[in-house]
Amino acid sequence: MNRRDLIAAGVASAATLALPRMTLAAERADVVIVGAGLSGMHAAQLLIDLGLKVIVLDANARVGGRVQTVQTMDGPIDVGASQIGRGYARVLDAVQRYGLKLIPEDRDLLAFGGHFKDTWIDPKTWESNPLNQTVGDERKISPFLMGQVVAARFNPLKEVDDWLDPRFADLDISLRQLMQRNGYSAAAIELASHSAPGIGIDETSMLRMWQEETRGAVDRKIGGAPTRHDRQQPFGEVNDRANLLGGLATINNIVGGTSQLPLAMAAKLGDVIRLNRKVGRIEMTDSAATVTCTDGTAYAARFVISTLPFSVLREVEIVAAPNPVARQAITTMPYANTARMYLTVDRPFWQDDGLPASFSTDGPIGMFWAIDNHTGQGRHRAMVVMVGKVAQAIARLDHEEAEAFVLSELVRLRPAAKGLLRYQTYKDWLRDPLQRGCGFSLAPGQVNGFARDMLKPWQVLHFAGEHTRRLDYGMEAAMESGERVAIEIAGRV
Ligand SMILES: Cc1cc2nc3c(=O)[nH]c(=O)nc-3n(C[C@H](O)[C@H](O)[C@H](O)COP(=O)(O)OP(=O)(O)OC[C@H]3O[C@@H](n4cnc5c(N)ncnc54)[C@H](O)[C@@H]3O)c2cc1C
Secondary structure, three states: OOHHHHHHHHHOOOOOOOOOOOOOOOEEEEEEEEOOOHHHHHHHHHHHHOOOOEEEEOOOOOOOOOOOEEEEOOEEEEOOOOOEEOOOHHHHHHHHHOOOOEEEOOOOEOOEEEEEOOEEEOHHHHHHOOOOOOOHHHHHOOOOOHHHHHHHHOOOOOOOOHHHOHHHHHHOOOHHHHHHHOOOOHHHHHHHOOOOOOOOOOOOOHHHHHHHHHHHHHHHHHHHOOOOOOOOOOOOOOOOOOOOEOOEOOEEEEOOOOOHHHHHHHHHHHHHEEOOOOEEEEEEOOOOEEEEEOOOOEEEEEEEEEOOOHHHHOOOEEEOOOOHHHHHHHHHOOEEOEEEEEEEEOOOOHHHHOOOOEEEEOOOOOEEEEEOOOOOOOOEEEEEEEEHHHHHHHOOOOHHHHHHHHHHHHHHHOHHHOOOEEEEEEEEHHHOOOOOOOEEOOOOOHHHHHHOOOOOOEOOEEEOOHHHOOOOOHHHHHHHHHHHHHHHHHHHO
8 A cells, every 4th residue: 555545544524523612703714734845735735636635834925944945146045955865755746746846966065174173174184183182083084074974883773764773772861871882082072062963062952863764765776876984074974976776866956946845835825824823822631623823713623633843832822631742842952043144255265365264163153165167267156054052143133233243253253354345145044933943853862762762643733754763864854744744644544
């Protein structure tokens, strides 16, 4: 049985369900879905295909959530999701069904250097650099890759769901704890704190980091690409555009920007989607629920699906039977941040100062990515990419302050860039009140604490969204969760 058969069998000839008369709500539906991101809209379409009456509520004036394409002087820029791998079965299927076009991503990063303790570092000579206080084999590891290299080296997971397997329960620990267990020097641990995947060296469970790493290896295997690759740069996978498989490179983008996908999904869903509806309260029994928005509108339903990141669901009042696991997950799940400034570089200033075009720093702007324009001359695109602790810190500044600060810090480090940087756009996901972060995290101990059980339905409330992934990552995790939750509800109808 395939997934669609399974859903179809669950509802046979689905008709609109009879709702218990619980409130005087203005509008009734079989299922109210909170959030019009990819997960919510995918679930909505599957449930509508089964004949159920669905309403999707989103607080924003646009659909897409963490998929957001901004129109700039230099054309569309994706400030949220952009990369689509070959293993994105559901996303690729949707792209095809909605008649969208993919192109191989063209975002190769120029060579990386490092700026540590106020000194420029060449990774090629780092091993013999007197600033290198690490010992033995650690000395060979590039200072701005230490966290990622160590995390990858000790990944014991083979299957994409191993991260939830109790066999690995004793690895629900931080990167610092992992390094201490394995005898790394204090200097190596200090370096790893600047490049730890996730929020930071103490804040994120290794099992959470390895979930992404293990899933990424699956994508890289497709088409015979190597399962591991020697990273030369802290982030940004190297795209293999030479060996297309079914027209797909290892990383692809949607022509016109990723928002084309949620826009196409929304166009098909039509007036099922209600924008500018911020949900403030969900009240439920074992057989029905009322969802109330901050503007006073209310919706009665047999089932509710929340796709809200727990970072914002914790602001919604939930009136229901006790559920300590869900409450703990909703209130304590940490969220990572990403803040990025998108720039045009009028002339390659790295030819003037002779330093590496791209760089990592232990200072407040994290990383500067210079993007190859394949000519070596003329205008280039660039990004300042702040993740982990750096991104948490920059979010203390409002947009204007952050923009001015990032640009001035960039010019302080690279005076040759003065007058050559043109600002395109800036996005800090932690400052977005409808997101409060770029993606879910799990602190050490939280996989064992609640991650295995947190998505069990709570009375008539079901959970979707990328934070409820089991096997996938990124946009594909959102689609995976939308499908799972549709199957759950089909099974209860
Ligand atoms: C900077 C960045 C880069 C990324 N890059 C990639 C990438 O290259 N490839 C990839 O595959 N993935 C990437 N991702 C991840 C991907 O964007 C997400 O996994 C996916 O879009 C999440 O979809 P979702 O439906 O789970 O949640 P969301 O898209 O967050 O949807 C949640 C929705 O809830 C709404 N909402 C919030 N509060 C309320 C409320 N009170 N009432 C009603 N509605 C509310 C929000 O407006 C939002 O529309 C990236 C994410 C970020 C932030």
